[in-house]
Amino acid sequence: MVFFNDLANPVHFDRYTRWLFPAALGLAVLTGGAGLYFALFGSPADYQQGDSVRIMYVHVPAAWMAMACYSSMAIASVVGFIWKHPLADVAAKQTAPIGAGFTALALITGALWGKPMWGAWWVWDARLTSVLILFFLYLGYIALWRAIPDKARAARLAAILAIVGFVNVPIIKFSVDWWNSLHQPASIIRADGPSIDAAMLTPLFLMIAGYMSAYVAMLLASMKNELAARRLARLLSAGEEQMAGLVER
Amino acid sequence: MTRKQKRLGLVGGVLVLAIAAVGLTLSALRTSITYFYTPSELIALADAPTRAIRLGGLVADGSVAYGETASNQSAMVSFVVTDGGASTTVRYEGILPDLFREGQGVVVQGSLDDSGALMADTVLAKHDENYMPKEVADALKEQGRWKDGESDY
Amino acid sequence: MNRFAAIIKRDLALAFRAGGGAVQGVIFFALTAVLFALAVGPSLSLLSKIAAPILWTGALLATQISLDQIWRADREDGSLDVLVETSDMLAVTALAKAIAHWLATALPLIIAAPLLGVLLNLPENVIAPLVLSLLIGTPGLSLIGCIAAALTVSLPRAHLLISIIVSPLYAPLLIFGAGAAMAEPGSAQVAANLMLLGATTLFAAIISPLASAAALRSNLD
Numbered sequence: 001m002v003f004f005n006d007l008a009n010p011v012h013f014d015r016y017t018r019w020l021f022p023a024a025l026g027l028a029v030l031t032g033g034a035g036l037y038f039a040l041f042g043s044p045a046d047y048q049q050g051d052s053v054r055i056m057y058v059h060v061p062a063a064w065m066a067m068a069c070y071s072s073m074a075i076a077s078v079v080g081f082i083w084k085h086p087l088a089d090v091a092a093k094q095t096a097p098i099g100a101g102f103t104a105l106a107l108i109t110g111a112l113w114g115k116p117m118w119g120a121w122w123v124w125d126a127r128l129t130s131v132l133i134l135f136f137l138y139l140g141y142i143a144l145w146r147a148i149p150d151k152a153r154a155a156r157l158a159a160i161l162a163i164v165g166f167v168n169v170p171i172i173k174f175s176v177d178w179w180n181s182l183h184q185p186a187s188i189i190r191a192d193g194p195s196i197d198a199a200m201l202t203p204l205f206l207m208i209a210g211y212m213s214a215y216v217a218m219l220l221a222s223m224k225n226e227l228a229a230r231r232l233a234r235l236l237s238a239g240e241e242q243m244a245g246l247v248e249r
Numbered sequence: 250m251t252r253k254q255k256r257l258g259l260v261g262g263v264l265v266l267a268i269a270a271v272g273l274t275l276s277a278l279r280t281s282i283t284y285f286y287t288p289s290e291l292i293a294l295a296d297a298p299t300r301a302i303r304l305g306g307l308v309a310d311g312s313v314a315y316g317e318t319a320s321n322q323s324a325m326v327s328f329v330v331t332d333g334g335a336s337t338t339v340r341y342e343g344i345l346p347d348l349f350r351e352g353q354g355v356v357v358q359g360s361l362d363d364s365g366a367l368m369a370d371t372v373l374a375k376h377d378e379n380y381m382p383k384e385v386a387d388a389l390k391e392q393g394r395w396k397d398g399e400s401d402y
Numbered sequence: 403m404n405r406f407a408a409i410i411k412r413d414l415a416l417a418f419r420a421g422g423g424a425v426q427g428v429i430f431f432a433l434t435a436v437l438f439a440l441a442v443g444p445s446l447s448l449l450s451k452i453a454a455p456i457l458w459t460g461a462l463l464a465t466q467i468s469l470d471q472i473w474r475a476d477r478e479d480g481s482l483d484v485l486v487e488t489s490d491m492l493a494v495t496a497l498a499k500a501i502a503h504w505l506a507t508a509l510p511l512i513i514a515a516p517l518l519g520v521l522l523n524l525p526e527n528v529i530a531p532l533v534l535s536l537l538i539g540t541p542g543l544s545l546i547g548c549i550a551a552a553l554t555v556s557l558p559r560a561h562l563l564i565s566i567i568v569s570p571l572y573a574p575l576l577i578f579g580a581g582a583a584m585a586e587p588g589s590a591q592v593a594a595n596l597m598l599l600g601a602t603t604l605f606a607a608i609i610s611p612l613a614s615a616a617a618l619r620s621n622l623d
Contacts, residue, residue, distance in 0.1 A: 044382030048348060053380060081616075118373045119346025129573070136570040143566050147557055156620035157553045161567060164549060164613050167605070168570075178278055182285075182356050187378040197381035255491060263608050270604035277597035280590040294589070300451070 010227050013087060017220045024217035032210030038203035046200075055113040057203050061211040062106035066134060067169055069099030069215065073141070074166040077159035087223075089155035092162060093145055094222040098215060100138035107131060118182060126175035127183035130168060137165040151230070285356045288335040304337060304367055305356045305375065306330040313351055330355060330367075341369040348374035409485075409498040410505065416475070417506035423471055427464045428510045434460035435518045446523045453522035454532050454583035460518075461511045461536060462543060462576055468507045469547040469564050472499055473555040473618070482555070486622055493611035496618070500541075500548040500610060508540035531592050532583040538596060539579035542603035545610035546571050552617035574602050 039057035046053035073095045080088035110128065111121040122128065141161055148154035176185045188194045194201060285305035286294075309329040316325030327340045328351075339357050349355060354375035359368045381389075417424040438456045442449050476482035489495040515536055516529050524532070550568040554560035578599035585591035 044384070046380050047383040047386035048353070048376060049380075050347075052347070056380070116347045117376055118348070119344075120371070120373055123373065129577070133570045133573050136566075140567040140570060143563055144553060147554070147560070147563050153556070153620060153623065157617055160549070160613050160617050160620070161553060164609060165571065167609075171574075182373055182375055184376055184378045187380065190378075195379045197385055199382060200380050252490060255494075259491060259493065266604045266608050270601040270608070273597045273601035273604070277594045277601065280594040294586075300586070 010087075010231075013227070014224070017224055021217055021220045021224075024213045024220065028210050028213035028217055030210075031206050031213060035203050035206030035210050038206060043203050044197075044199050049117060052113065052116050053200070055109055056200075057207045059106060059109040059113055060204060061208045062102050062109060063131065064208060065211050065215060066099060066103035066106050066131065067172060068212075069095050069102055070134060070138070070162075070166070070169055073099060074162050074169075077162040080155055081159040081163070086155075089151075089159070090223050090226050091219065092159065093155070094219055094226055096138050096142050096145070098218050098222070100135060100142065102211070102215075103131065103135040103138060107135065123182050125181040125183055126179040127172065127181050130172040130175050134168055134172060137168060141165070287332040288330060288337040289332050291337060292335045301358060301360045301370075302367075303356055303358045304330055304339070305354065306332040306336075307354055308349070308351050309336060310351045327366075330357065338366040339369050339372075340366055341372050343370075343372070345372055346374040348376055406494065406498045409495060410502040413499065413502035414506055417502075423468050424506045424510055427468050427507050428514050430467065431460050431464040431511050431514060432518060434463055435522060439522055450523035450525055453519060453524035454528055455580040456522060457515050457518060457524070457532060458536070458539075458576060458580040458583065461508070461515065461540060462572055464511055465507055465540065465543045465547060466565055466568060466572075467561065468503070469551045469568065470554075470559075470561050472503050472548055472551040474551070474560075477555055482618075483622065486618055492615035492618060496548060496552070496614035497607075497611040500545045500614075503548065504541050504544035508536075508544060512536045512540065525587075527587040528583055531585075531587060531596075535579040535582040535596060535599060538603060539575045539599045542575045542599075542606045543572060545603070545606040546575075548610050549613045549617060552614040552621070555618065556621040575599065578602060 035057065039054055043054075043057075045051050073092045076088045076092035076095065079085050080092060107128075110131075114123070115121045141158055144161055145154050145158045148157060175181060176183050187196050188201075188204075196204065285303035288304065288306055291302070291304060307330070309331045312327075312329035314327050316327065325340070325342045326345065327338060329336045330339050331337075339359075341357065341359075349372065354377065356373045356375055357367060357369040358371040358373075362368050435456060438452075438460070439449060442452070473482060476485060485495055486492060512533060515533060516524075519529055519532065547564070547568055550564045550571075551560075553567065554563055557563070578595045582592050582595035582599060585595060
């Protein structure tokens with residue numbers, strides 16, 4: 001918690017991002033590049049799906065990140081709402097577009113995978129529907145932030161929406177277990193160990209690491225931008241006030 | 250009522266609502282809300298559904314037969330969908346997905362005709378959560394460990 | 403308890419007076435059904451298959467367009483400040499407002515639904531599950547909508563924003579509600595859908611008062 005309190009100070013945040021951002025970016029390029037190599041060339045084709053299985057290495061990490069981003073957004077919202085932590089508010093706000101991007105990627109790659117394998121781009125089964133709803137939850141959250149001019153108020157209100165919308169995340173996770181869905185059940189997180197061959201797990205985990213570090217890098221960069229924009233807005237309005245004061249005098 | 254009593258009332262109300270909601274969910278999930286019926290479930294229904302339904306199961310081995318109209322890719326095809334217990338005959342005219350093959354899971358959509366066969370207008374292949382290279386699959390088959398504890402459909 | 407009843411009574415009086423929103427909601431509901439029927443065309447068999455989901459969607463949309471008024475009317479005439487200041491439990495006040503909204507907006511829709519069902523060639527054995535699912539599900543619509551209305555009350559106008567916020571949250575109610583009416587009548591699927599619908603509404607009843615109260619407080623700081 002000391003670390004986070006320390007982070008609340010924008011100057012300290014700058015100090016941490018100075019090395020954290022390049023580190024995350026480097027890790028993303030490294031693991032993502034290696035992951036892509038193994039995904040496309042260094043891993044075997046599936047016994048049923050052939051080479052189409054390679055879509056999995058893009059699709060599954062994107063779907064994971066779609067949920068992980070929403071969860072981090074909800075956690076940051078709770079922290080921002082209860083402890084009035086300004087950096088948590090900014091983190092939640094800047095996570096939303098990234099999460100929406102991952103969700104869109106998961107939906108699009110899912111459709112590209114579904115057409116040859118299932119025989120349909122899209123079906124309205126529980127998993128696909130709940131992920132589509134997640135995408136619209138992100139959009140609603142972003143829209144609410146944009147609609148409210150006062151940043152502090154927008155943060156509190158958007159936090160309430162993010163927390164209410166969190167109910168969808170467990171629904172996504174368990175949709176394939178609760179309902180007979182067309183989407184297959186979990187392959188990695190399951191009681192009796194992963195049901196994916198080891199040769200296929202390597203690229204998958206590399207890609208997941210790549211996506212996660214890409215998220216951290218994008219988040220840090222966009223938080224830095226947002227903080228700079230806010231500082232600029234404060235300086236501008238302070239400048240205007242001074243000018244107004246001079247004119248009156 | 251004092252403030253404290255009101256608060257207790259509020260907490261109690263929330264608790265009662267939460268228990269009721271969880272109870273309803275659990276009992277609803279016991280009768281599974283299905284994206285599809287299995288052949289056994291279909292047979293267990295008191296009277297045959299009149300509207301379009303989805304049926305899920307495995308394509309029975311050796312049951313795929315192409316009809317005489319087979320002239321191009323879009324051929325009349327019939328196959329049997331089974332869940333181990335019961336089975337239903339399905340007839341379909343159209344292009345089958347890549348993953349469609351005997352022993353593989355499918356979800357078909359259509360309506361039942363008088364003979365109890367399903368006239369499908371959509372056939373979707375379902376794939377399971379197992380991913381492995383072909384060599385591993387062959388090795389598992391050789392060792393007789395293929396589809397150990399295969400989950401049901 | 404008196405205060406709770408008084409809030410509901412006042413809102414109902416406002417909704418049903420001349421120019422109030424209650425009648426307009428029903429007219430809107432009827433028009434969505436008519437527009438759907440016109441778009442589908444003359445096929446009565448097709449229409450009868452999709453009548454229940456049309457009516458559910460129509461009820462959802464009619465509820466949705468009336469949400470903006472839940473708190474805004476009170477804010478405009480200044481009574482919202484009084485409501486918030488004098489509530490020692492704002493969440494209970496929010497619950498009263500949601501109940502009043504349901505009585506004024508959703509109940510007339512539920513009464514109108516079977517009549518519109520005739521227009522849409524709704525099968526007779528579907529009327530009972532449809533009305534039951536609307537009775538169980540529409541309180542959920544009012545409750546969740548109450549949150550969105552509270553979130554946006556300080557904005558000059560928010561119809562579109564409320565729709566964007568609330569539609570994804572409405573999805574489970576629509577799925578289970580229309581699902582109950584679309585399942586084979588009398589089957590276990592009807593009961594299962596109704597139970598999940600009820601659970602969703604109860605869950606909304608827990609979250610909505612708390613979230614609405616928090617949103618109102620954040621908006622009036």
